[in-house]
Amino acid sequence: MPKPPQNLTIATTGASGAIFLRHLLLAVNADDRVEAVNFIASDSALRVMAEELDIKGRSNLISQILGPLDSAKKGSAAKRSAAKIQLQSNDDIGANVASGSYPADAMIVIPCSVGSLARIANGVASHLIERAADVALKEKRPLVLCVRETPLNKIHIRNLYRAADAGATIFPLIPAFYYRPASLDEMAREFACRVLGHLGLPQPGSFRWKG
Ligand SMILES: Cc1cc2nc3c(=O)[nH]c(=O)nc-3n(C[C@H](O)[C@H](O)[C@H](O)COP(=O)(O)O)c2cc1C
Secondary structure (H helix, E strand, O other), X not given: OOOOOOEEEEEEOOOOOHHHHHHHHHHHHHOOOOOEEEEEEOHHHHHHHHHHHOOOOOOOHHHHHHOHHHHXXXXXXXXXXXXXXXXXXXXXXXXXXXXXXXXXXXXXXXXXXXXXXXXXXXXXXXXXXXXXXXXXXXXXXXXXXXXOOOOOOHHHHHHHHHHHHOOOEEXXXXXXXXXOOOOHHHHHHHHHHHHHHHOOOOOOOOOOOOO
């Protein structure tokens, strides 16, 4: 069994579904196996997060995304979570995760727009998100793309195939319903658990189908 990833790159782009990002960040924050998270948000992600999570600008972005579900944390627990997630600028092509020499273990793009999918699938690495994804693919590290769009046109479908063919895992932002989520938060948390479980970070309290 390979070691669980300790150093994660988490990127968010301008597709709908910011609540799924919130729950993924809450889960990695609470997971002591994860030591470092480099977090990157595209400009369009900010626009969508303003609509969906009432995020206002980039100041205290990580705390704003984690929101009230995390603000109950006090003292050392709060400091540790603030230190664990490092915000990187999407414009900074010289950030740590832009290089294969930086020991990132895996990358998740959640939600992943079809625009970002297109750039990743075609090696257009002009911003940090696409460059970090490009690095993950060239270094044969796990890259999970939580793509959200509907309906899909043939360009999207070709790009999904191209990204999968290059080694990415296409993990569409499609939640399950058979565990009967009682709220959007429960649904998004379970989805985050599935993504992390897929990367070797099984989460406490996640749903297990017993047949
Ligand atoms: C409220 C809102 C919702 C959007 N939802 C989606 C979506 O679900 N999927 C998608 O691919 N693009 C969506 N878009 C469009 C993208 O944000 C847009 O194509 C953007 O250029 C993507 O940029 P990025 O990939 O650099 O983040 C949405 C835009 C807005 C404002």
